Amino acid sequence: MSESSPFEPVGVILAxxxxxxxxxIEAVRRAGLTVTGEQPILGALSGTIPENRIQALKKVVGVVTVDRDRTILLPPHPTPRSSN
Known part of the structure; x- marks a missing residue:
């Protein structure tokens, strides 16, 4: 498995x-975030940013948390058996 570059964009979710x-939102854009989704009522947004810029996001006044976007795969749901 190859190492990812610190300059490669990664997905993040911010509260x-x-x-x-x-x-x-203007401040995180200046910090390098490309915004891909906004939920102003919930106080959440998503975007991509180079790996080496994540720490800059955490320092923006008004940012509560920064989490890496992850994909979680769930096992398939079993098909119910008929009761005939």
Missing amino acids: VDPDRFAEV
């Missing part, structure tokens, strides 16, 4: 102060 949403 932000909903009362400062517009201000925070």
Whole structure:
């Protein structure tokens, strides 16, 4: 398995102060985030950013948490058997 580059974009999900949403979104864009989704009422947004810029996001005033976007695969749901 190859190492990923610190400059390669990764998906992130941010929880932000909903009362400062517009201000925070501009600041995280300046920090290098490409915004892909916004949920202002919930105070959440998603985007991509180079791996080496994640720490800069965490320092933006109004950012509560920064989490890596992950895909979780669930096992298939069993098909119910008929009772005939």
